[in-house]
Amino acid sequence: MACGTADSLVWEILKFENCCFRVKTDTLIFCRNEDNVTGICDRKSCSLANSQYGTVMLEKGKLILKTKTAERAHMPSKMWQKIELPENPEEAYKIIEYEMQYWDAWLIEKVKFRYGRLLETLQNMREMRKKEGQVKSLPIKKKIERRNATREQRALNVAHVEYSVQEELKRRLKAGEYGEIYNLNQAEFQDNLDELAGEEEEVDFVDASDFEELVEEEEEEVLENAQ
Structure with missing residues (x-):
């Protein structure tokens, strides 16, 4: 993962100053930023302190791979590149590896893991929606x-x-x-x-x-x- 001087400076500010996304508990420090790939507040997981970053989001029933690079840092409206991922894990993993082939292996594994969790969540949501339309039969005593x-x-x-x-x-x-x-x-x-x-x-x-x-x-x- 690219770690420039600007990224280090941003992390030092967020670490020692107040961050609106930080949530402290007795054991861990969590991050509420939706782009955080792990949900943990640390140097590798922080999407604000890394100019090269990737994550997976669920938008309108679709799984989206979001990536950003230092070359697009000067364009906030176009900083994130979005790529729709299929619901087939094998095909999705190939796309993730291709788009992030020269990136940190740790980040690639976290993106794959997040994809699997969101895919499971999406399938559960669809099953629950099907059950809502079914009529429940109650036993007659x-x-x-x-x-x-x-x-x-x-x-x-x-x-x-x-x-x-x-x-x-x-x-x-x-x-x-x-x-x-x-x-x-x-x-x-x-x-x-x-x-x-x-x-x-x-x-x-x-x-x-x-x-x-x-x-x-x-x-x-x-x-x-x-x-």
């Missing part, structure tokens, strides 16, 4: 389904019986079978309601054959309270 169906049927039966009793009483009241309307004691009626509200309601399920008997009992209770 038969026991819970039967329990809910039984509770629903019981609730419907209770509601049907209560509604039938109310309708039958209304029909008999309209038909005049109970005679005149009785004026009950409001205080006693309210006391009975309070007692019923304080007790836990118990629901008894009746068959259709006992329907007439239930209506007769309701009728007798109304007549007794009226007397």
Whole structure:
């Protein structure tokens, strides 16, 4: 790797002064610069302190080999040369070796390693995108389904019986079978309601054959309270 006087001066400034890309931990010092080929803050890995440098980037779903040389250092807009790499590792390695054939062997190995990691990341992203469109089938618990169906049927039966009793009483009241309307004691009626509200309601399920008997009992209770 070419190490000129300018590169050494840049590294001395970055090493002893503040660098916005440096992240210190208890064990290592990392670099947040996206062009850093290793992610470590050291002399070889620093993309700012090396006029000859190479790395691999992932841009818009494509793997790009980025290289820079000292000859293009005076043109910041054209400093980096970009070459698209295929997703075939053998072909990509040949391109990397050809473009960096006279460079430091350490940097070439790091660029190849970074290419392999980014290729794996790209493949995982595509697999995750495929799974997002698939419909996940959840297992159906038969026991819970039967329990809910039984509770629903019981609730419907209770509601049907209560509604039938109310309708039958209304029909008999309209038909005049109970005679005149009785004026009950409001205080006693309210006391009975309070007692019923304080007790836990118990629901008894009746068959259709006992329907007439239930209506007769309701009728007798109304007549007794009226007397």
